[in-house]
Amino acid sequence: MVTRHTRLEELIVRHNTLGQAKFYVEHLGADFGDYLVENEAYARSLRTTVQALEAWGRYQIIDRQMLSNFVFSPLDIVVALGQDGMVANTMKYLEGQPLIGLNPEPSRWDGVLLPFEPADLPKVLSDTANGTRPVKSVTMAQAKLSDGQTLRAVNDLFIGPRSHTSALYEISYAGKTEFQSSSGLIVSTGLGSTAWMKSVVTGSMAIAEAVGVRADNFGYEPTPWDAPMLEFAVREPFPSRASQTTLIYGQFGTNDPLRIRSRMPDNGVIFSDGIEADFLRFTAGMEATITISSTRGQLVT
Secondary structure, three states: EOOOOOHHHHHHHHHHHHHHHHHHHHHHOOOHHHHHHHHHHHHHHHHHHHHHHHHHHHOOOEEEEEHHOOOOOOOOOEEOOOOHHHHHHHHHHOOOOOOEEEEEOOOOOOOOOEEEOOHHHHHHHHHHHHHHOEEEEHHHHOEEEEEOOOOOOOOEEEEEOOOOOOOEEEEEEEEEEEEEEOOEEEEEOOOHHHHHHHHHHHHHHHHHHHHOOOOOOOOOOOOHHHOEEEEEEEEOOOOOHHHHOOOOOEEEOOOOOOEEOOOOOEEEEEEOEEEEEEEEOOOOOEEEEEEEEOOHHHHHH
């Protein structure tokens, strides 16, 4: 079972005591009561979930910060109690084990990846173990560096600078290669096409319309979660004598990977699903090959 810290718990870690955390939040004019409500709802859901697991059999609880170092058994059933993002962050470290997403507070979280509540867990666990519960297949992306390091993504990969500077790189796609300078690239899966990629495309079209380019027939359609393809978009490409802007958006599959070679001396990174702390260094000369992962996520539904 994978858990997370609530906002209140993170504040107490930062400010040492509950009283100091309350003073900090209220000093800024925010509602500290909302932090208390969220924390209690999560604690209540955690108690219900643990009771179900104790009745089921052997289990282990880990914090999501430990995911990158935890070794899952091929026979594990994995339960994630948290927001959609935590389900995605858990899935990319699995090797096809079934993943059950539990919504700790349905009135607060939409729960696209959280189809169940803690009270549903006994039945869902039994059905999953017996193979009678439906499972939705999720396509994942993978970045593999020339030194052998790999990183998966359930939603999206970011390739670019660690800070707010320009990313310099060489991009190869669909038989073409060019040097680019931008604020980085986004590579999205079908699941991620409803999130960051949608924002990038929507913003680009809004800017185009604002400067007089008509887009009356434009309608962005997200890709199915299990689609055997990925899409990429370059953020804020800059044209110059040394950088081009023709390879800005595209879709690719298993047999035509996207290749990026870094020209950034020391601040290039690749991270996935918004987790900046778990990243690959992407410095000058290193090449990243972006493909569909051979491992697929298995979300219990």
